[in-house]
Amino acid sequence: MKAYIVGVGMTKFEKPETRDWQYWDMVKEAGTQALEDAGIAYDQVEQVPVGYCFQASTAGQRAAYELGLTGVPVYNVNNNCATGSTALMMARQFVEGGLNDCVLALGFEKMARGALGGGSGGSDGGDFKTSPVARHYGIMAARHGFEMTPPTAQIFGNAAREHMEKYGTTEAQLAAVGAKNHRHSTNNPYAQFQDAYTVDEILAAKTIHRPLTKLQCSPTSDGSAAAVVVSERFVERHGLEPKAVEIAAQAMTTDTGESFDSGSCIDAVGQPMSRAAARQVYEASGLGIEDVDVVELHDCFSVNELLTYEALGMCAPGESGKLVESGATTYGGRWVVNPSGGLISKGHPLGATGIAQVAELTWQLRGEAAARQVEGARVGLAHNIGLGGAAVMTVLRRP
Secondary structure (H helix, E strand, C coil): CCEEEEEEEECCCECCCCCCCCHHHHHHHHHHHHHHHHCCCHHHCCEEEEECCCCCCCHHHHHHCCCCCCCCCEEEECECECHHHHHHHHHHHHHHCCCCCEEEEEEEECCCCCCCCCCCCCCCCCCCCCCCCHHHHHHHHHHHCCCCCCHHHHHHHHHHHHHHHHHCCCHHHHHHHHHHHHHHHCCCCCCCCCCCCCHHHHHHCCEEECCEEHHHECCCCEEEEEEEEEEHHHHHHHCCCCCCEEEEEEEEECCCCHHHHCCCHHHHCCHHHHHHHHHHHHHHHCCCHHHCCEEECCCCEHHHHHHHHHHHCCCCCCCHHHHHHHCCCCCCCCCEECCCCHHHHHCCCHHHHHHHHHHHHHHHHHCCCHHHCCCCCCEEEEEEEECCCEEEEEEEECC
16 A cells, blocks of 8 residues: 655754743644644544654653544654654554554654764763664774764764775865755755855864864754655545655665674764665665655765765765765756755754655655755655664655
8 A cells, every 4th residue: 555645844943942842842833734734633643653862751642642632542763863764654654554544753852952972862972881872883983982072973073084085085075065955954944054154164164073063063953843644545535636745665774784894984874774775765666866856865964965875876985075066966966965954954853854854855746845946856765864773765756
């Protein structure tokens, strides 16, 4: 059974503590938007997977109850930075498996200010010996040591160093990713930041972990996103064809030995997972990267966008720096990557990110993205990854 997205919504992503609201207020705003976009009522929803990382158990219920008290199952989902797409994947599986005709996927995060920790819940990364990502950071420490910089920036920064050493990638090429995404965000009213910067300005910004500067790193953010996922018969029964975007394929991969055996941070941060997920969705959908028009990918740091270009098959290994410099991944190029501004500029509330990516693609494929619209977009690809690890790839197609 096919699954379709017929309604999406999201809050503006904001710096933590900017607005006096609670996480359930965010979810009410995003969820209400998605339901209204679909033109359905909450009592038509049969199940609700809710993604978040930093709130207590059953926070999903507390949030979903703001939309209605109908007694439907609510699932609390936590999969690090891939949490939102994991909730969406559950919604799709419920529908494709024939269990439900209408499922609401929700994601949210209310975060603390400051750098994101290493995956164990604390801003300092906690005790890495017991952290779920201890193996990943162990790979990094064995090759690069461990410095007193934010741990996630450190492991991705070290991946960037390896890419520079192996392929000759330059700091200017890394900064070009940030410049592109900040430029894209100027047209996105939902983005946390909406300022454009030159490559030189990005290079001159504060260094977080060499070679990554502040303007190449995703910020902590508050925000929520929602998507209504329904069956084909639900679409037909309710006349939702004008709203419907097909989930043509979706895959989740987790770490294999390839993530660790090389001792490389490039592999430890998830490029092999992304490559495997891409292969799976291409095979399942019958589409390839050459068929994709618009991409929302997980640029938690500029280097991860370059690594993902290679994983998706947009270029050969080591050619991603040249690809972004060529203009192939912005308006007028072969693809438009992160028209929303990406995580770097739109923001990164962990539990909401994966669903927000799909919201952006839904608007793009419907032709509803206003000033950031990608002309003629018919196929979109979302890539959401979390250390620990999980990579979720989603191909959307306008019927």
